[in-house]
Amino acid sequence: MVGRRTDGTAVNRPLSPHLQVYDMLQMTSAMSISHRITGVVWSLGAIVMVWWLVAAASGPAAFATVQGVLGSFLGILFLIAMTATAWFHTLGGIRHLIWDAGHGYDMPSVYRSGHMVLIGTAVLTAATWLLLFLSR
Amino acid sequence: MNDMSPAPRPTRLRSALGRARGAGSAKSGVQHWWGLRVTSLALLPLTFWFILSLAASPGMTHAEVLGWIGHPLNAVLLLAMIGLTFHHTAAGLQVVIEDYAHVEWMKMAGVLAVKAACALLALASALAVLRIAI
Numbered sequence: 001m002v003g004r005r006t007d008g009t010a011v012n013r014p015l016s017p018h019l020q021v022y023d024m025l026q027m028t029s030a031m032s033i034s035h036r037i038t039g040v041v042w043s044l045g046a047i048v049m050v051w052w053l054v055a056a057a058s059g060p061a062a063f064a065t066v067q068g069v070l071g072s073f074l075g076i077l078f079l080i081a082m083t084a085t086a087w088f089h090t091l092g093g094i095r096h097l098i099w100d101a102g103h104g105y106d107m108p109s110v111y112r113s114g115h116m117v118l119i120g121t122a123v124l125t126a127a128t129w130l131l132l133f134l135s136r
Numbered sequence: 137m138n139d140m141s142p143a144p145r146p147t148r149l150r151s152a153l154g155r156a157r158g159a160g161s162a163k164s165g166v167q168h169w170w171g172l173r174v175t176s177l178a179l180l181p182l183t184f185w186f187i188l189s190l191a192a193s194p195g196m197t198h199a200e201v202l203g204w205i206g207h208p209l210n211a212v213l214l215l216a217m218i219g220l221t222f223h224h225t226a227a228g229l230q231v232v233i234e235d236y237a238h239v240e241w242m243k244m245a246g247v248l249a250v251k252a253a254c255a256l257l258a259l260a261s262a263l264a265v266l267r268i269a270i
Contacts, residue, residue, distance in 0.1 A: 040229065050257045131192055
C-alpha cells in the first residue's frame with residue numbers, strides 16, 4: 001500500500017497479512033466464511049417467506065401460484081438448500097454465541113464444535129424433510 | 137483573595153462515565169454488536185418453531201394456512217419473528233457491506249438500501265399477518 005511520510009514523500013508500506021496467508025481449505029476459515037455466506041443466502045429465503053405470507057393474505061389465486069412454484073422440482077430443491085442453509089447458520093450462530101460467552105477457543109474445541117455444526121446441519125436437514133414427508 | 141480561581145464550570149450535565157458507557161470511538165458503542173447477538177438468541181426458538189411447524193404440516197390448503205397464521209399465538213410469534221428476522225438481517229448484511237465495500241459512498245448507499253429493503257419487507261409481511269389475523 002502506498003502511504004505518505006510526514007514530509008509528504010511516498011513510501012510503500014507493507015500490508016498486514018490477510019486472506020493470502022490462510023489456507024482456505026482448512027476447516028476453521030471455511031466454516032467462518034460459510035457462516036457469512038449462509039447468512040446472506042438466508043436473507044434470500046426470508047424474501048420468499050415474505051412472498052408466501054403476502055400471497056396468503058392476497059387470496060387463493062396468489063397463494064396457489066406461490067405453492068405451485070415452491071412445490072415444483074426447482075422449488076423443492078430451493079427449499080432443501082434453504083433448510084440446510086438455515087440449520088447451518090443457526091448451529092453456527094450457537095457456536096458463535098458460545099465463543100462470545102468466552103468458551104471453546106482452544107483448537108480441539110474449535111474443531112469439535114465445527115464438526116458438530118456440520119453433522120448437526122446434516123441431521124437437522126434430514127430430520128426436517130423426514131418430518132415433512134411423514135406428515136404428508 | 138484573588139488567587140482563588142472559580143471552579144471550572146461544567147459544560148455537560150452528563151458525567152464522564154455516563155458519556156463513555158456504550159459510546160466508543162465510533163460514537164455508537166457496542167449496541168450493534170449486542171443487537172445481533174440478542175436478536176440471534178431470540179430467533180433461535182422462533183426459527184425452530186417456524187421451520188418445524190411448516191415441515192409438520194405440508195400441503196396445507198389456503199384456508200388451512202389462513203387458519204394457522206390467524207391463530208393468535210401463531211400470529212404473535214410470526215410478528216415477533218418477522219421483526220427480529222429483518223432486524224438481524226439488516227444488521228448482519230450491514231457488517232458484510234462494511235467489511236467489503238471500501239468506497240465510502242458505496243458503503244453508505246449499500247447499508248441504507250439494505251435497511252430500506254429490510255424495513256419494507258418486514259412491514260409487508262407484518263401487514264400480511266395482521267390482515268389475516270384481524
